[in-house]
Amino acid sequence: MTTINTVEKDFRHYLREISAYNESLMLIHWDMRTKIPNHGVEQRSEVAGFLGEKIHKLETSDKMKHFIDALKNDTTDPILKRTVEVCEENYERNRKIPHELYREFIMTQSKSEAVWQEARQxxxxxxxxxxxxxxxxxxxxxxxxxxxxxxxxxxxxxxxxxxxxxxxxxxxxxxxxxxxxxxxxxxxxxxxxxxxxxxxxxxxxxxxxxxxxxxxxxxxxxxxxxxxxxxxxxxxxxxxxxxxxxxxxxxxxxxxxxxxxxxxxxxxxxxxxxxxxxxxxxxxxxxxxxxxxxxxxxxxxxxxxxxxxxxxxxxxxxxxxxxxxxxxxxxxxxxxxxxxxxxxxxxxxxxxxxxxxxxxxxxxxxxxxxxxxxxxxxxxxxxxxxxxxxxxxxxxxxxxxxxxxxxxxxxxxxxxxxxxxxxxxxxxxxxxxxxxxxxxxxxxxxxxxxxxxxxxxxxxxxxxxxxxxxxxxxxxxxxxxxxxxxxxxxxxxxxxxxxx
Amino acid sequence: MTTINTVEKDFRHYLREISAYNESLMLIHWDMRTKIPNHGVEQRSEVAGFLGEKIHKLETSDKMKHFIDALKNDTTDPILKRTVEVCEENYERNRKIPHELYREFIMTQSKSEAVWQEARQxxxxxxxxxxxxxxxxxxxxxxxxxxxxxxxxxxxxxxxxxxxxxxxxxxxxxxxxxxxxxxxxxxxxxxxxxxxxxxxxxxxxxxxxxxxxxxxxxxxxxxxxxxxxxxxxxxxxxxxxxxxxxxxxxxxxxxxxxxxxxxxxxxxxxxxxxxxxxxxxxxxxxxxxxxxxxxxxxxxxxxxxxxxxxxxxxxxxxxxxxxxxxxxxxxxxxxxxxxxxxxxxxxxxxxxxxxxxxxxxxxxxxxxxxxxxxxxxxxxxxxxxxxxxxxxxxxxxxxxxxxxxxxxxxxxxxxxxxxxxxxxxxxxxxxxxxxxxxxxxxxxxxxxxxxxxxxxxxxxxxxxxxxxxxxxxxxxxxxxxxxxxxxxxxxxxxxxxxxx
Structure with missing residues (x-):
């Protein structure tokens, strides 16, 4: 029991860290769409990129896998159970995409939005x-x-x-x-x-x-x-x-x-x-x-x-x-x-x-x-x-x-x-x-x-x-x-x- | 030369990551003092704590020490040289304080601000x-x-x-x-x-x-x-x-x-x-x-x-x-x-x-x-x-x-x-x-x-x-x-x- 409790505690702390980056990222998005001065946009996009990458890394890390494996069969708390389930699904789906392919996609995606703007105009x-x-x-x-x-x-x-x-x-x-x-x-x-x-x-x-x-x-x-x-x-x-x-x-x-x-x-x-x-x-x-x-x-x-x-x-x-x-x-x-x-x-x-x-x-x-x-x-x-x-x-x-x-x-x-x-x-x-x-x-x-x-x-x-x-x-x-x-x-x- | 260049590149990326967290933290501070709704304050303080801790960790990590040691004598670029100098000073000063002592200080500090508010009032x-x-x-x-x-x-x-x-x-x-x-x-x-x-x-x-x-x-x-x-x-x-x-x-x-x-x-x-x-x-x-x-x-x-x-x-x-x-x-x-x-x-x-x-x-x-x-x-x-x-x-x-x-x-x-x-x-x-x-x-x-x-x-x-x-x-x-x-x-x- 002690081990599980420690793992669970660490897992909750790990999730709080992900939440913290997510909340920061959401605030950045809100600010970018409502308050940011023009010249701040470029640097802020980079910051958003860093946070996004960080969240992605935490969601697909070996540590996450370790938490999932340790907790998925042992828990009776329904919230924890469902949390592990959702984490596992994210983990599995994200790990299936080769890193290089995903990176190419992200690059194409951001270019595409700019091109689309022009094309529509x-x-x-x-x-x-x-x-x-x-x-x-x-x-x-x-x-x-x-x-x-x-x-x-x-x-x-x-x-x-x-x-x-x-x-x-x-x-x-x-x-x-x-x-x-x-x-x-x-x-x-x-x-x-x-x-x-x-x-x-x-x-x-x-x-x-x-x-x-x-x-x-x-x-x-x-x-x-x-x-x-x-x-x-x-x-x-x-x-x-x-x-x-x-x-x-x-x-x-x-x-x-x-x-x-x-x-x-x-x-x-x-x-x-x-x-x-x-x-x-x-x-x-x-x-x-x-x-x-x-x-x-x-x-x-x-x-x-x-x-x-x-x-x-x-x-x-x-x-x-x-x-x-x-x-x-x-x-x-x-x-x-x-x-x-x-x-x-x-x-x-x-x-x-x-x-x-x-x-x-x-x-x-x-x-x-x-x-x-x-x-x-x-x-x-x-x-x-x-x-x-x-x-x-x-x-x-x-x-x-x-x-x-x-x-x-x-x-x-x-x-x-x-x-x-x-x-x-x-x-x-x-x-x-x-x-x-x-x-x-x-x-x-x-x-x-x-x-x-x-x-x-x-x-x-x-x-x-x-x-x-x-x-x-x-x-x-x-x-x-x-x-x-x-x-x-x-x-x-x-x-x-x-x-x- | 190649090694130095690689280290330098990694170092710059590492600094960008610190910058990204810093910028997120600054945005959080700005928002907390200007726009945040009352009920958002508690959770946001936690998020700020996470980011602050993250920055502190990056500034005092073994990796940082590795960058400092690798670059401090080898660089002729004045900006890089001074950057390493400032990083080293932060590293040394922060590492000198025992982690436990610093944590106690932070806890006392946040309590003190609240007590001071009341005392002043x-x-x-x-x-x-x-x-x-x-x-x-x-x-x-x-x-x-x-x-x-x-x-x-x-x-x-x-x-x-x-x-x-x-x-x-x-x-x-x-x-x-x-x-x-x-x-x-x-x-x-x-x-x-x-x-x-x-x-x-x-x-x-x-x-x-x-x-x-x-x-x-x-x-x-x-x-x-x-x-x-x-x-x-x-x-x-x-x-x-x-x-x-x-x-x-x-x-x-x-x-x-x-x-x-x-x-x-x-x-x-x-x-x-x-x-x-x-x-x-x-x-x-x-x-x-x-x-x-x-x-x-x-x-x-x-x-x-x-x-x-x-x-x-x-x-x-x-x-x-x-x-x-x-x-x-x-x-x-x-x-x-x-x-x-x-x-x-x-x-x-x-x-x-x-x-x-x-x-x-x-x-x-x-x-x-x-x-x-x-x-x-x-x-x-x-x-x-x-x-x-x-x-x-x-x-x-x-x-x-x-x-x-x-x-x-x-x-x-x-x-x-x-x-x-x-x-x-x-x-x-x-x-x-x-x-x-x-x-x-x-x-x-x-x-x-x-x-x-x-x-x-x-x-x-x-x-x-x-x-x-x-x-x-x-x-x-x-x-x-x-x-x-x-x-x-x-x-x-x-x-x-x-x-x-």
């Missing part, structure tokens, strides 16, 4: 093509090293959504797509046309910020354990559960960016703020997957903040912060406008209904790329064909098409499905939540902490103790099921666009 | 006394381990002002004190009484900030390589020469705190921004001593920003940012008010003349403590006696007396003299500068970068390549000499207070 796919080809190739090699059962793409999916497979997606996505496309047709055919012009009015930044902070407090975001800053690309970042920061962007001519965006990031932040304290300083103290994380942000952004009840409860407050202009806009008019459905080229500007269609375009293309069924050079054409097929619109430029997202330039393949998965998870959680709790009544009180509490118990607290589908199963009593999302969207848009 | 010296006794004792032990030639206090002085000894201070300080006290008597006897009431007017934070930024730009502070934030205790911090941040505190009823304070921190920041690029990622890429650093901040705060010429050049601009009120305050009236001399209890609020007297009180007491000539329990009494003897005022409480500064609670002995040294250095540099460059003419142009350039060539660029007294010698052709400060103060106050 100049609408020049050919400039980016050779880099993308390399990145696809690295990902194929990685996937082969990691191994998979049925589809090579599964090995990549695992990085972002462990437990979810290509087989599952291929079952769920086409069904979802059919429903969404048919719903879209009904909406297009509807005589109702929300007037989004009513949303345009000069709305000073400070007032947007003040209103947003009120909503964040309603959600239960703890400003004693976080802060809100301004940035170009909004994000949420957890330094630890007691310091989870949000950033947002203010468009003084369109409040939607800041208000819905902050609520979205606030959903991510609530997840990280409410992970159980007992998981601190272990690799379990973070969201369990990209999909579950996205379920939390989308839940608050759409299922709460785009609901009619939410605006019933908050429109008067909103009007008191908003410009004079909004006093002439009726609640229902406003509600319809923030819920307009309209196929558009850019994923991050898409509405609730068409969003998942954007994801499917990407999923199908990246799966085919990794499986060697299509070539990088054909991407622009294939992209546009799918956009026409699913959304009925044809991007006039690659900038508004295949070049719009940074993910592939960053070498991330297997990431995109998380967004649509997050949506389906959110709808499933929303369904269960509403069967247990009177959500509308709570929203009307102007204090949504009861909802946050439900989510914390169901999802947040567990961190990585549970896998994504385990969470969904434990809460909803079933697996991934797209029906809830379809049902929710049908009901919502039938009311707004007046069809049956 | 409640004006309760006895609460703090046992901690201070321990800290004095640790410092005596350290000094003994480090070794010294003449006075045990020298070993501590060395940490902050290498090359300066107790013998030197004991020669310089009494002479300086006599002059200052006699000057103070003349001022007290003068019928001129500057009216500081004219400085009191509600001055909105944003306007103070806007004016301060103009002055920082005049000084040549590079906002592309820095930023200005708000904090409780103003400071300057260098993450690296391309990211040197300033913080300030705004008192809306007294602009002096923010404006002179920011100029002071700006002086520190200019030093760090202008260290030669070739020194980056070595331990030489920082100010050479506390005293030289302070010479830079005091130079700008007092020798420039409290000069008549400075306000001739900037008073109109100041008035345009300041409240209406200042339009009725004449330049000369204003100038006299910001240069009022008046003995007061709190060091950091002291005027240019009495400031050094505050330092001497502390120097004499800490030297006597470390030499075992006085006891901690007698400090309050001795403190007050010296205040009466040098400044003619008797602190009514220990809070306004011996408990006011954090330095001793932080375990720092030997630090205080740097402040007075910095003042003397500044006066010496100021004298040489003015003999070479027409400072007043430059100030009147509203662009002081020529002055900054002179200071960069004389001081900044060298980082730790030169020792403090080497810098003074190279620039002024002599050693530490208090006469310049005395002459400067005499001339200044004779004009303001109209005596001869």
């Amino acid at each position: 100049n609408d020049d796919f050919q400039l980016f093509q050779p880099y993308l080809e390399k990145l696809v190739d690295y990902n194929k090699q990685f996937a082969t090293y990691w191994g998979y059962e049925h589809n090579i793409y599964d090995a990549l999916l695992h990085n972002f959504e462990p437990g979810v497979t290509t087989t599952m997606l291929d079952e769920v996505f086409p069904a979802l797509r059919t429903s969404l496309v048919s719903l879209l047709d009904q909406i297009k055919a509807s005589p109702v046309k929300p007037d989004t012009d009513v949303l345009q009015a000069h709305f000073p930044k400070n007032d947007q910020e003040a209103f947003t902070k009120i909503i964040l407090k309603q959600m239960g975001y703890d400003f004693q354990s976080g802060r809100l800053d301004e940035t170009i690309h909004p994000f949420a970042i957890a330094l630890n559960r007691n310091d989870v920061r949000i950033t947002t962007r203010y468009d003084e001519n369109d409040f939607r960016m800041a208000i819905f965006g902050t609520i979205h990031e606030g959903g991510h932040a609530l997840y990280e703020q409410n992970i159980a304290e007992s998981l601190m300083n272990t690799p379990l103290a973070t969201g369990t997957s990209m999909g579950i994380h996205e379920s939390q942000s989308l839940f608050w952004e759409n299922f709460i903040a785009r609901s009619h009840t939410f605006w019933e409860a908050n429109y008067q407050e909103f009007q008191s912060y908003a410009p004079q202009h909004f006093r002439d806009v009726e609640l229902d008019q406003f509600f319809r406008a923030v819920n307009e459905v309209k196929p558009s080229f850019i994923r991050i500007e898409a509405d609730e209904l068409t969003y998942s269609l954007h994801i499917m375009v990407r999923y199908e293309l990246e799966k085919a790329l990794i499986n060697g069924e299509i070539n990088v050079q054909d991407l622009p054409k294939l992209w546009n064909e799918k956009m026409v097929a699913y959304l009925g619109i044809n991007p006039p430029t690659n900038r508004e098409g295949v070049l719009q997202d940074i993910h592939w330039a960053g070498g991330d393949f297997g990431y995109f499905p998380s967004y649509a998965l997050g949506y389906m998870y959110a709808a499933q959680l929303n369904h269960t939540l509403r069967s247990e709790v009177n959500v509308d009544e709570i929203i009307m009180t102007g204090d949504c902490r009861r909802i946050k509490q439900w989510l914390s118990e169901a999802v947040h607290q567990h961190g990585k103790m549970k896998k994504p589908l385990e969470i969904i199963k434990d809460v909803t009593n079933e697996g991934l099921n797209p029906d809830y999302l379809v049902r929710y969207l049908k009901q919502k848009y039938a009311a707004i666009y007046q069809f049956n | 409640n004006d309760d010296f006895q609460l703090f006394q046992p901690y201070l006794e321990k800290l004095v004792d640790y410092n005596k032990q350290f000094a003994t381990y480090w070794g010294y030639e003449h006075n045990i206090y020298d070993a501590l002085l060395h940490n902050f002002e290498p090359g300066v000894t107790t013998t030197m201070l004991d020669e310089v300080f009494p002479a300086l004190r006599t002059s200052l006290v006699s000057l103070l008597d003349q001022i007290k006897a003068s019928p001129v009484k500057p009216d500081t009431d004219v400085l009191q007017a509600h001055f909105p934070k944003n306007d103070q900030e806007a004016f301060t930024k103009i002055i920082l730009k005049q000084m040549g502070y590079d906002f592309q390589s820095g930023r200005l934030d708000e904090t409780i205790h103003p400071f300057a911090i260098a993450l690296n020469r391309n990211d040197v941040r300033i913080t300030t505190r705004y008192d809306e009823n007294d602009f002096r705190m923010a404006i002179f304070g920011t100029i002071h921190e700006g002086g520190h920041a200019l030093y760090e921004q202008n260290i030669a690029e070739s020194l980056m990622n070595t331990p030489l890429a920082t100010g050479t001593s506390m005293g030289i650093h302070e010479s830079q901040s005091l130079f700008w705060e007092n020798f420039i920003a409290r000069s008549h010429t400075f306000w001739e050049a900037n008073y109109q601009e100041f008035q345009s940012y300041a409240p209406q009120h200042f339009r009725d305050v004449e330049l000369d009236q204003f100038f006299r008010a910001v240069n009022e001399v008046k003995p007061s209890f709190i060091r950091i609020e002291a005027d240019e003349l009495t400031y050094s007297l505050h330092i001497m009180v502390r120097y004499e007491l800490e030297k006597a403590l470390i030499n075992g000539e006085i006891n901690v329990q007698d400090l309050p009494k001795l403190w007050n006696e010296k205040m009466v003897a040098y400044l003619g005022i008797n602190p009514p409480t220990n809070r306004e007396g011996v408990l006011q500064d954090i330095h001793w609670a932080g375990g720092d002995f030997g630090y205080f003299p740097s402040y007075a040294l910095g003042y003397m250095y500044a006066a010496q540099l100021n004298h040489t500068l003015r003999s070479e460059v027409n400072v007043d003419e430059i100030i009147m142009t509203g662009d002081c970068r020529r002055i900054k350039q002179w200071l960069s060539e004389a001081v900044h660029q060298h980082g730790k390549m030169k020792k403090p007294l080497e810098i003074i010698k190279d620039v002024t052709n002599e050693g530490l000499n208090p006469d310049y400060l005395v002459r400067y103060l005499k001339q200044k106050y004779a004009a303001i207070y109209q005596f001869n």
Whole structure:
């Protein structure tokens, strides 16, 4: 027993060291995106590189292997057990990639992001093509090293959504797509046309910020354990559960960016703020997957903040912060406008209904790329064909098409499905939540902490103790099921666009 | 040659790693003092502890010793040579302290700071006394381990002002004190009484900030390589020469705190921004001593920003940012008010003349403590006696007396003299500068970068390549000499207070 206890103590200290470097790295990222002066960027990137390498070394060291071997069969403490499991998985996956290959990948990756920026700016796919080809190739090699059962793409999916497979997606996505496309047709055919012009009015930044902070407090975001800053690309970042920061962007001519965006990031932040304290300083103290994380942000952004009840409860407050202009806009008019459905080229500007269609375009293309069924050079054409097929619109430029997202330039393949998965998870959680709790009544009180509490118990607290589908199963009593999302969207848009 | 080159390459990489942790730690400190949410503090302190320990380990490792031994006789590159020298000194000094003793010290130190906070708040010296006794004792032990030639206090002085000894201070300080006290008597006897009431007017934070930024730009502070934030205790911090941040505190009823304070921190920041690029990622890429650093901040705060010429050049601009009120305050009236001399209890609020007297009180007491000539329990009494003897005022409480500064609670002995040294250095540099460059003419142009350039060539660029007294010698052709400060103060106050 003494030996085990000593090993365990050393292991915990070792994990704290990793946590310390991780927290430093997260602070560096936050600072680089919000506060750093221009000339500081170059040196800071090097510092980030050093810390990243250090963390990687600690996670794949012989010492780590020694801890894993010593503790994996001997422990009965469930947190320690799961910690060792996650460490082992990281260890095994990282050790499988030859060091030299990984280094080449990292170098290509950082060059690619710069090239992609230029390519997007100049609408020049050919400039980016050779880099993308390399990145696809690295990902194929990685996937082969990691191994998979049925589809090579599964090995990549695992990085972002462990437990979810290509087989599952291929079952769920086409069904979802059919429903969404048919719903879209009904909406297009509807005589109702929300007037989004009513949303345009000069709305000073400070007032947007003040209103947003009120909503964040309603959600239960703890400003004693976080802060809100301004940035170009909004994000949420957890330094630890007691310091989870949000950033947002203010468009003084369109409040939607800041208000819905902050609520979205606030959903991510609530997840990280409410992970159980007992998981601190272990690799379990973070969201369990990209999909579950996205379920939390989308839940608050759409299922709460785009609901009619939410605006019933908050429109008067909103009007008191908003410009004079909004006093002439009726609640229902406003509600319809923030819920307009309209196929558009850019994923991050898409509405609730068409969003998942954007994801499917990407999923199908990246799966085919990794499986060697299509070539990088054909991407622009294939992209546009799918956009026409699913959304009925044809991007006039690659900038508004295949070049719009940074993910592939960053070498991330297997990431995109998380967004649509997050949506389906959110709808499933929303369904269960509403069967247990009177959500509308709570929203009307102007204090949504009861909802946050439900989510914390169901999802947040567990961190990585549970896998994504385990969470969904434990809460909803079933697996991934797209029906809830379809049902929710049908009901919502039938009311707004007046069809049956 | 190949071996040396390989060792040198490895050494540089090793130093970059130390730099990376240092930069991370500096960012953590900056964040903890400016942005961190309350609940994040505890965990962040642990992270800082980890990084500090890591840096300490790297600086005292066998590997470091190996680098030092391999490179110290073989190199002709002056930067590398000096780098090895500084590394060796750090290595030797740190290795001399038994690990266990150092750990105990660190633990006592952090407890002491908390106890000191409480003691100061409640004006309760006895609460703090046992901690201070321990800290004095640790410092005596350290000094003994480090070794010294003449006075045990020298070993501590060395940490902050290498090359300066107790013998030197004991020669310089009494002479300086006599002059200052006699000057103070003349001022007290003068019928001129500057009216500081004219400085009191509600001055909105944003306007103070806007004016301060103009002055920082005049000084040549590079906002592309820095930023200005708000904090409780103003400071300057260098993450690296391309990211040197300033913080300030705004008192809306007294602009002096923010404006002179920011100029002071700006002086520190200019030093760090202008260290030669070739020194980056070595331990030489920082100010050479506390005293030289302070010479830079005091130079700008007092020798420039409290000069008549400075306000001739900037008073109109100041008035345009300041409240209406200042339009009725004449330049000369204003100038006299910001240069009022008046003995007061709190060091950091002291005027240019009495400031050094505050330092001497502390120097004499800490030297006597470390030499075992006085006891901690007698400090309050001795403190007050010296205040009466040098400044003619008797602190009514220990809070306004011996408990006011954090330095001793932080375990720092030997630090205080740097402040007075910095003042003397500044006066010496100021004298040489003015003999070479027409400072007043430059100030009147509203662009002081020529002055900054002179200071960069004389001081900044060298980082730790030169020792403090080497810098003074190279620039002024002599050693530490208090006469310049005395002459400067005499001339200044004779004009303001109209005596001869």
